[in-house]
Amino acid sequence: xxxxxxxxxxxxxxxxxxxxxxxxxxxxxxxxxxxxxxxxxxxxxxxxxxxxxxxxxxxxxxxxxxxxxxxxxxxxxxxxxxxxxxxxxxxxxxxxxxxxxxxxxxxxxxxxxxxxxxxxxxxxxxxxxxxxxxxxxxxxxxxxxxxxxxxxxxxxxxxxxxxxxxxxxxxxxxxxxxxxxxxxxxxxxxxxxxxxxxxxxxxxxxxxxxxxxxxxxxxxxxxxxxxxxxxxxxxxxxxxxxxxxxxxxxxxxxxxxxxxxxxxxxxxxxxxxxxxxxxxxxxxxxxxxxxxxxxxxxxxxxxxxxxxxxxxxxxxxxxxxxxxxxxxxxxxxxxxxxxxxxxxxxxxxxxxxxxxxxxxxxxxxxxxxxxxxxxxxxxxxxxxxxxxxxxxxxxxxxxxxxxxxxxxxxxxxxxxxxxxxxxxxxxxxxxxxxxxxxxxxxxxxxxxxxxxxxxxxxxxxxxxxxxxxxxxxxxxxxxxxxxxxxxxxxxxxxxxxxxxxxxxxxxxxxxxxxxxxxxxxxxxxxxxxxxxxxxxxxxxxxxxxxxxxxxxxxxxxxxxxxxxxxxxxxxxxxxxxxxxxxxxxxxxxxxxxxxxxxxxxxxxxxxxxxxxxxxxxxxxxxxxxxxxxxxxx
Amino acid sequence: xxxxxxxxxxxxxxxxxxxxxxxxxxxxxxxxxxxxxxxxxxxxxxxxxxxxxxxxxxxxxxxxxxxxxxxxxxxxxxxxxxxxxxxxxxxxxxxxxxxxxxxxxxxxxxxxxxxxxxxxxxxxxxxxxxxxxxxxxxxxxxxxxxxxxxxxxxxxxxxxxxxxxxxxxxxxxxxxxxxxxxxxxxxxxxxxxxxxxxxxxxxxxxxxxxxxxxxxxxxxxxxxxxxxxxxxxxxxxxxxxx
Numbered sequence: 001x002x003x004x005x006x007x008x009x010x011x012x013x014x015x016x017x018x019x020x021x022x023x024x025x026x027x028x029x030x031x032x033x034x035x036x037x038x039x040x041x042x043x044x045x046x047x048x049x050x051x052x053x054x055x056x057x058x059x060x061x062x063x064x065x066x067x068x069x070x071x072x073x074x075x076x077x078x079x080x081x082x083x084x085x086x087x088x089x090x091x092x093x094x095x096x097x098x099x100x101x102x103x104x105x106x107x108x109x110x111x112x113x114x115x116x117x118x119x120x121x122x123x124x125x126x127x128x129x130x131x132x133x134x135x136x137x138x139x140x141x142x143x144x145x146x147x148x149x150x151x152x153x154x155x156x157x158x159x160x161x162x163x164x165x166x167x168x169x170x171x172x173x174x175x176x177x178x179x180x181x182x183x184x185x186x187x188x189x190x191x192x193x194x195x196x197x198x199x200x201x202x203x204x205x206x207x208x209x210x211x212x213x214x215x216x217x218x219x220x221x222x223x224x225x226x227x228x229x230x231x232x233x234x235x236x237x238x239x240x241x242x243x244x245x246x247x248x249x250x251x252x253x254x255x256x257x258x259x260x261x262x263x264x265x266x267x268x269x270x271x272x273x274x275x276x277x278x279x280x281x282x283x284x285x286x287x288x289x290x291x292x293x294x295x296x297x298x299x300x301x302x303x304x305x306x307x308x309x310x311x312x313x314x315x316x317x318x319x320x321x322x323x324x325x326x327x328x329x330x331x332x333x334x335x336x337x338x339x340x341x342x343x344x345x346x347x348x349x350x351x352x353x354x355x356x357x358x359x360x361x362x363x364x365x366x367x368x369x370x371x372x373x374x375x376x377x378x379x380x381x382x383x384x385x386x387x388x389x390x391x392x393x394x395x396x397x398x399x400x401x402x403x404x405x406x407x408x409x410x411x412x413x414x415x416x417x418x419x420x421x422x423x424x425x426x427x428x429x430x431x432x433x434x435x436x437x438x439x440x441x442x443x444x445x446x447x448x449x450x451x452x453x454x455x456x457x458x459x460x461x462x463x464x465x466x467x468x469x470x471x472x473x474x475x476x477x478x479x480x481x482x483x484x485x486x487x488x489x490x491x492x493x494x495x496x497x498x499x500x501x502x503x504x505x506x507x508x509x510x511x512x513x514x515x516x517x518x519x520x521x522x523x524x525x526x527x528x529x530x531x532x533x534x535x536x537x538x539x540x541x542x543x544x545x546x547x548x549x550x551x552x553x554x555x556x557x558x559x560x561x562x563x564x565x566x567x568x569x570x571x572x573x574x575x576x577x578x579x580x581x582x583x584x585x586x587x588x589x590x591x592x593x594x595x596x597x598x599x600x601x602x603x604x605x606x607x608x609x610x611x612x613x614x615x616x617x618x619x620x621x622x623x624x625x626x627x628x629x630x631x632x633x
Numbered sequence: 634x635x636x637x638x639x640x641x642x643x644x645x646x647x648x649x650x651x652x653x654x655x656x657x658x659x660x661x662x663x664x665x666x667x668x669x670x671x672x673x674x675x676x677x678x679x680x681x682x683x684x685x686x687x688x689x690x691x692x693x694x695x696x697x698x699x700x701x702x703x704x705x706x707x708x709x710x711x712x713x714x715x716x717x718x719x720x721x722x723x724x725x726x727x728x729x730x731x732x733x734x735x736x737x738x739x740x741x742x743x744x745x746x747x748x749x750x751x752x753x754x755x756x757x758x759x760x761x762x763x764x765x766x767x768x769x770x771x772x773x774x775x776x777x778x779x780x781x782x783x784x785x786x787x788x789x790x791x792x793x794x795x796x797x798x799x800x801x802x803x804x805x806x807x808x809x810x811x812x813x814x815x816x817x818x819x820x821x822x823x824x825x826x827x828x829x830x831x832x833x834x835x836x837x838x839x840x841x842x843x844x845x846x847x848x849x850x851x852x853x854x855x856x857x858x859x860x861x862x863x864x865x866x867x868x869x870x871x872x873x874x875x
Contacts (some may be wrong), residue, residue, distance in 0.1 A: 005717055007840045008846050035715035035850070037837070037857035059838040101836030103854060106714070 004141070005030040008105060012056060015078035017125035021115070034106040038098035039535050045096040047606050051085030053106035054126075054510060060102025064094045068358035073612065074099070083126040096186050152263055153242040155278070160185040160262065165206040166519050169218045169232065170225035172209060182211045183260040183272045186233050193269055205269055207233030210260050212475035239264050242272065247325045250275055251367070254290055254332030257339075284290040293336040298344065299404045302337060306409045309333050310584050313371055323573035324545050327368035334364050335459045337408050338401060342460045352397070353390045354382040357458045357465035361417060365457035366527065368544045368573075371580050371590050374411040375402065376452055378424040380465040385427040385513065394425055417452060428465050439476045442486040447507035454531055455542055470540045477535035481625070484536050488625035491528035492618055497521045518579075519592040521606075522572035526614055529621050530565060533557065536625075544569060561617070568613035571606055575599075649673045649795045659711070662788045664757045671764035674796060676871030680860060681712040683870050686766040687853030688776055689845045694868055697778035700726030702752060706845030707762050710769075710853045712866055721762050722846040724749040726752060738743050739785070753787040763794070771828045771852045773798040795874040799855045802873070803831045806863070835862060 009030035012018045018026065034053070038044050044055070047067055055062075057079050064073045064081050072094055075081055085092045086109055115122045161179045163172055163611075165186040176184050188206045189191055195204070209229055217223075217232040238256045240249050242265045242588065249261060259275040289308050296302045316326045342358055361377035363369045379394055398419035406412055419425050438450055454473060458466025477483060497516045516522075527544045534547035537554050541547045545566060552562040580590035580596070599607070639672070650673055657669035674683050687708040694700030707721040726749045730830045770776040781791040803826040824830075828851055829842060835858035841853050 004726070005720070005850070006844065006852070008717065011838075030717075031720070032718045034717060035710075036713060037835075037854055037861060039858070040836075040859040042861070060836055101858065103837055453798060 001232060005033070007034055007462045011058060011413050012105065015056075015413070016602070017080075017122045019120075020121045021119065025115070025119075029107060029111055032108055032111055032435060036104045036106060036129070038102045038104065040100050040102075041096055042098050043095070044098055044102075044104070045082065045092045046086075046092070046255075047091045047095045050093050051090050052109055052518055053082060054080055054086060054109075054112045055082040055096070056080050056105040056107060057607055058103040058105050060098060061100040062096050062102055064095065064096045078521065080126070087116070087126070115426075117287075128250050131176065150246045151243050151245055152240060152273055153265075154264060155246065155273060156242075157277070158271065160191075160193070160272050162187055162269075162475070163229065164189045165230040168226050169214065169223065169229055172609075173214055173385070174228045176214075182274060182276075183210050183274070185262055185269055185272060186229055188607070202520060204267065205237060205239075205262055207235045208237060208260060208262060208272070209233045209594065212259075227621050241265075242270055246278065247321070247357050250278055251325070251328045251332065253278070254329060255335065257290055257294060257336065261293075263365050289333055290336040293333070293340050296340060299341070299407055302340060302404065303407045309409070310371065313577075314581045314584050317577055323570055324367075324543070325579060326577055327363075327364065327366075327370065327542075327573070330371070330373075331360075331369040333366045334369050334373070334410065335360065337410070339460045341401045341404040342397070344404070345397045348400065349393060349396055352461075353393055354385050355462045357462045358392065358401070358419065358460040359466050359469075360457050360459045362452045364459075365542050367456040368523075368527070370577060371584070372592055374413045375405045376413050376415075376417045377419050378417070378453075378565050379419040379426075380431050380458075380462075380469070381425070381427045382462070383427045383429050383463075385540075391422075391425070392604060394420075395420070398425060415449065415452075428468065429468055435469060435472055436476065439480050439483045442480075442483040444486050444489055447483075447486045448490045448493065451487060451531070453528075454487075457542055470542075473535065474538050475538045478538040484532060485625045487533045487535070488529075488621050491525065491532050492622060494520055494525045494528070495618065496525060496614040515593040515595045517570055518576040518594055522611065522614070523569065523576065525567065525618065526569050526572070528615075530569075532625065557620075561620075565615050565617060568610035571610045575603055575607060647795075648676070650675055652793065656793060661790055664760050664793065665784070665788065665790065668764050668792075671692045673765075674767065674870055676874070679867045680864065680870055680873065681866035683711065684766045685710050685769050685777050685853070685856070686763060687715070687769050687849040687851075687856070688763075689848035689852060690776055690779055691843060691845045692775065694781055695775075697775075697782040697832040700779075702779050702783055703727050703746065703749075704845040705755075705759065706847070706849035707759075708846065708849045709766065710763070710857070712857070712860060715850065715853045715857070717850070720846060720850070721727075721758070723755050723759070725752040725755060726750065751787070752783050756784075756787065767797055767870065768794055769797045769799065769852055770858050771798070771831075771848070771855065772800045773875065797856060797873045798875060799831065799852055799859060800826050800828070801875065802856075802859050802863070807816065828852065828855065832858075835859070 002457055003276075009026050011032075012030065013021070013026050017631075018029075021029070025351070033056075035058075038060070040060075044062060051224065057075055057077055059077055062075045062079075062081065063071060064075060066072045073081075081094065081096055082092070084094060090109075116126060117123075160180045161175060161183075162185045163175055166189045167175075172184055173185075176182070184306050185205055186207045187204055187208065188202060191204055193204060207230065209232060213234065218227065238252060238258055238261060240261050240263055242254055242263050252261060253259065253275065261273045262269050263271045263273050289305065289312055292308070293302065293305055296305070309330070313326065313330060316329060321329075338358065338360070346352065349473070355378040359365075359378045359380055360376070361378060363373060364376070379398060381390070381394065385391075402412065402418050402420045418423060434450075435453070438447065440454070454477075456466055456469060456473075458464070530544050530547050531550070533556055534541060535549045537551055537556060539547060539550035548562050548566050548569075551557060575594070576592060579594055580592075583590035635704065653669050653672050657666055660666040660669055687706075688708060689706045690702045692700050692702055692705040692740055702725055704725065705721070705723045709719045724745055726746055768776070777794070777796060781793070784790060784792045787830045807824040824834075828848065831853055832851060833839075835855065837851075837854055837858060840847050842848060842851075860866075864872075
């Protein structure tokens with residue numbers, strides 16, 4: 001029989017989970033629906049009433065509540081509700097109210113049961129509710145990437161080759177040649193590599209030398225063979241633990257621009273991870289770009305690598321890297337540009353008159369940098385800094401770096417948060433006063449503009465200065481509820497665009513050209529609110545995922561909330577990243593705006609779930625820190 | 634007959650139950666007699682208890698005396714729900730030739746028409762579907778007059794029945810006040826009471842027009858919206874029907 005409810009069928013089949021159903025099933029479904037109209041404000045379902053139908057929203061908007069009366073979800077055209085009641089006990093579990101004039105297509109229970117039993121796609125869809133749907137998506141993305149799931153120890157092929165640090169460079173070179181290794185781990189004399197280690201003992205490893213060290217630090221300057229290796233070894237060692245993920249090891253290499261990492265099992269060295277080991281896993285990585293950056297001799301050379309930075313980004317996206325890997329790699333590349341510019345600046349201007357720390361703020365400090373980004377940075381100077389004598393130098397250095405970064409595609413900061421601004425080029429004690437003032441005498445307006453300083457990281461020079469500031473913030477922030485309240489208030493400034501989805505669906509004829517800024521409405525409000533919780537926990541973490549990990553170890557958030565936030569951040573970030581990557585591949589200038597026309601219905605649905613997580617988290621934040629707009633003015 | 638009668642039209646006080654008894658006594662055709670014998674709800678029945686049926690025709694033109702019905706859509710409903718599974722749709726062969734222009738209008742083609750039954754062959758089913766229910770239409774002159782004309786042609790006796798007219802209801806709120814001078818000066822137009830425009834005012838979605846069943850559904854949805862916005866579940870039927 002010909003289907004006569006053409007309007008109903010054609011509409012329903014535009015939406016998941018009906019979009020995959022066979023034509024005759026859809027036709028039958030369309031002739032079986034019932035239709036009901038609900039005026040705005042009227043009750044659609046009450047808790048415990050018999051569940052008889054699946055509700056499909058044809059037009060309008062509906063709010064679904066928990067039994068407690070708390071808002072659970074806001075739904076619009078094409079969304080379904082009522083399935084939980086049909087699957088369990090045949091009683092309504094989530095009450096629902098029309099918040100606009102709403103037309104519902106009711107799909108009878110017997111059709112629902114039939115689809116649920118016979119159609120896997122349909123069953124998967126109705127069984128997964130919101131957050132769990134998002135979780136399933138995020139974990140599917142992660143499983144597809146071996147770098148995400150492989151741990152470092154799997155790449156180790158042998159135990160470390162060692163020598164005592166008082167060996168001569170001649171002996172060291174012979175051992176390395178005999179053993180066929182490019183790096184040699186050096187132990188303190190008299191210490192065995194496999195001996196027990198207690199907290200408080202000095203580290204087992206004294207240092208490391210590589211082929212390159214022998215070439216550049218021994219042969220080139222013509223040191224005698226009898227020189228002890230301790231004189232040329234690298235002492236500021238960067239270690240990694242054996243159970244970290246390979247991508248974290250890559251990030252560590254990127255961050256420190258080293259190609260060999262001693263791997264520890266707790267305190268015992270069990271191997272050395274070399275760049276070549278990773279290259280087997282990832283043939284073309286940002287690591288090459290970083291070492292390339294460090295080999296450039298002028299700004300023009302650096303500028304020529306800008307395109308490579310974009311290619312690295314696109315390649316990582318195509319290899320299904322997650323947002324943490326991409327964000328960290330891009331931040332690592334940004335750091336390398338900055339570090340090399342500082343070196344070139346120092347070559348031009350001479351050595352700095354007093355020690356300094358060049359500090360990254362915002363996304364670079366958080367290891368969450370993407371393609372479209374501006375520079376946020378500052379200079380922390382030694383307390384012996386005398387403006388009259390020294391400031392001319394640092395002003396020139398800051399200008400050199402800032403102009404260079406702008407050449408390399410990092411736009412000047414529109415809020416003037418750059419080391420070129422005298423206010424943000426100050427000795428450590430002034431910085432301590434800044435942070436103390438922000439935390440102990442907060443005011444809403446100042447915090448709105450200075451929240452970015454609470455993502456900070458030393459990237460060159462005396463990075464201990466930045467560490468001191470991190471410690472100060474971690475200690476003071478958690479004990480100043482007023483500061484947290486103000487910061488929470490600032491974090492509520494940007495709300496997720498939940499209304500957007502409804503408007504979009506309603507204006508589906510394409511007349512309504514609208515877009516969401518995924519950074520301003522998605523990742524930024526998330527990192528803002530997670531920063532507040534993280535500071536409240538006394539964490540020093542800067543990266544949002546690490547902050548979530550730190551928060552998760554406390555009782556601050558209810559079970560599961562931290563992982564919901566993590567999934568939401570990952571999903572929004574990945575959508576943002578993929579669309580930027582697609583822009584680059586199509587020769588368009590990437591931005592943070594997403595037009596609804598290019599979102600798949602899959603993306604749209606999951607984005608909406610993710611934005612719902614943010615919205616709920618903002619409500620909790622408002623409640624937790626009493627950050628109502630009434631109290632703070 | 635005025636297109637948009639005033640609220641207290643004498644017609645609305647018509648005793649339809651009594652009229653149906655008279656009609657049942659006088660009807661010659663057995664199907665029509667059975668229809669009248671099923672009766673109609675009393676005028677003081679609360680609307681929440683009234684079984685209704687949305688009805689729409691596609692026709693070859695607008696004049697019941699010279700044009701014919703080509704399709705009929707029926708959707709039963711009540712105050713709470715619209716029952717699509719009990720919907721009916723018939724394409725029928727028109728008495729008069731199909732105009733070329735009207736094909737583009739309602740999309741029913743000559744070959745469909747050639748295979749379609751004559752309306753007299755579906756009258757039994759049609760009356761069965763309408764029996765005991767109040768007919769709801771958008772602009773009653775079409776459905777009432779075309780059905781009456783079709784019955785007169787095929788059965789040699791007409792048909793009478795009460796209707797709730799969603800367009801007339803809309804006119805009550807948008808047409809009963811004369812336009813003020815100020816509105817005329819500013820060139821303000823009357824609110825449109827056409828089906829699609831009326832639906833928009835209640836947040837109802839856009840449906841492609843000119844399919845009898847879709848329009849019947851659209852009309853049923855419109856009445857549900859009007860009842861919720863303008864009346865109560867207790868409103869007596871006699872305030873709505875004509």
